[in-house]
Amino acid sequence: MTDGTVNNASLFRGRENSQLSAASDLRFALLLATRCLMALTVMSATGVFSLPWSLSLQASENRLPDDRPELDRSELTTHGLHVLESRRLLLVTDVPLQDVKALPPLADAMFDELQRRLGPVPPNIAGTEFQITGYLIDAPERFEKAGLLPPEQFAFKHGRHLGYQFWMNNQNLDYRRRHLMLHEFVHCFLMCEHGMQDIPPLWYTEGIAEFFATHSMEVEISRSRFGILPPSPRDFEGWLPVTEIRRGLKVAHSLAPESDLNWSLEIVRHPPSSSFTTNMQYAQAWSLVWLLHNHPELQPYLANFKHVRTREEFLEAERTIPADIQERLAVVWPLYLTSLVEGMDPVRSLPAIKTPPPQSLTAENPSTTVNIAADRGWQPAGIKLQTGQQIEITCSGRYAVHDQPRPWISEPQGITIDYYQSRPIGEVTAMLVSLSPTYTPQQIPVGRGLQLTATDNCELWLQINDSPARRKENSGTAEVQIQRQ
Incomplete structure (x- = not known):
């Protein structure tokens, strides 16, 4: 990549020399239109220009068309890349297959859970099933030679999603690898209707992905559990939220109040930048989403967040929580943070909001x-x-x-x-x-x-x-x- 574009030509099945059927022509036209719109989205997201709301890739009855390139699997093998595929995830990776074979069926289980708890994804106009392509990268040069890295303006440290695709660097811990894959999968699921425009606030967007990615993988993978609080640190090595919060509290308590790290709920809900750069920010976002799902006094309002996909839908759901509860939540927020621990009992240990x-x-x-x-x-x-x-x-x-x-x-x-x-x-x-x-x-x-x-x-x-x-x-x-x- 020298000009910020991705050269996938060697991996796409050639179309110019093919006798395409009418159905193929339609599919190609849809793909081309989608690519154009996605290009607009990329330029808007990276500040090239401001995309009007009317072009925000919004669909009322259909989700966005599938924007993934068709991959030549035989060509992939020449670059040392393997493909694992399930109903909901097509995984391209150079990691040993025995280390990642559980990821596609785990993504299938996650999809079923998201459909149940956040509402079903709409169909797309081509009538194809929902599926994500994920690139799990151990040696980036292999993916670069294959033309499979994202545009340069979408550089990433751990993971990044765009349309029906995500890219993630390999992790040295099994749980952490699965968690990061699920995190990016949740993003793709929630943004397949409106793209990256008009999304909910950053704390909710990242917090909901962290929340559902926290999981327990069962022997029968389809019975895996998502959106859990780990019962103990064992078997969840690499899961960071509670550790980060406790570490941050110790740092905060070592400082004078006037120089203290600002741990107020206001900072969590309205961070100073448009993206998260620290594990602490992800931890706090997770903790607020977890509280929304588990505090007995917030349960009556949880159903209003089920179908949230856009910022306005989020604000409408948030407004159903009475103002006095929101104000009191800001007061008891530090009490909640000091109570967070793996295996905690929400009913017994969470502070009351209204007193x-x-x-x-x-x-x-x-x-x-x-x-x-x-x-x-x-x-x-x-x-x-x-x-x-x-x-x-x-x-x-x-x-x-x-x-x-x-x-x-x-x-x-x-x-x-x-x-x-x-x-x-x-x-x-x-x-x-x-x-x-x-x-x-x-x-x-x-x-x-x-x-x-x-x-x-x-x-x-x-x-x-x-x-x-x-x-x-x-x-x-x-x-x-x-x-x-």
């Missing part, structure tokens, strides 16, 4: 007492503090953390037989959550008690320290008294 309005401690009502359940995650103390206000927290009670081989009885200072996040399990912890979140609050060990000073207008939340994956093993409550100073 009773918190009250101020006043001279007339200087104290309050709340019970904090050991089998639940972050729980509101029901009070709000102003910047500079001081409180004293006193904790008491006995409760059980873990029930195997027998219940471990803990008091508010926790028990040092086991630790979670470098603190004793069973320890009462607190978080002062800003009412105008622009920084990442830290978890504060409380134990039997301590004094706190609010550094911002905030709410007090409490929990008993333990892994969110093990809260169902806990029982009992701690009594917490909060006194105005």
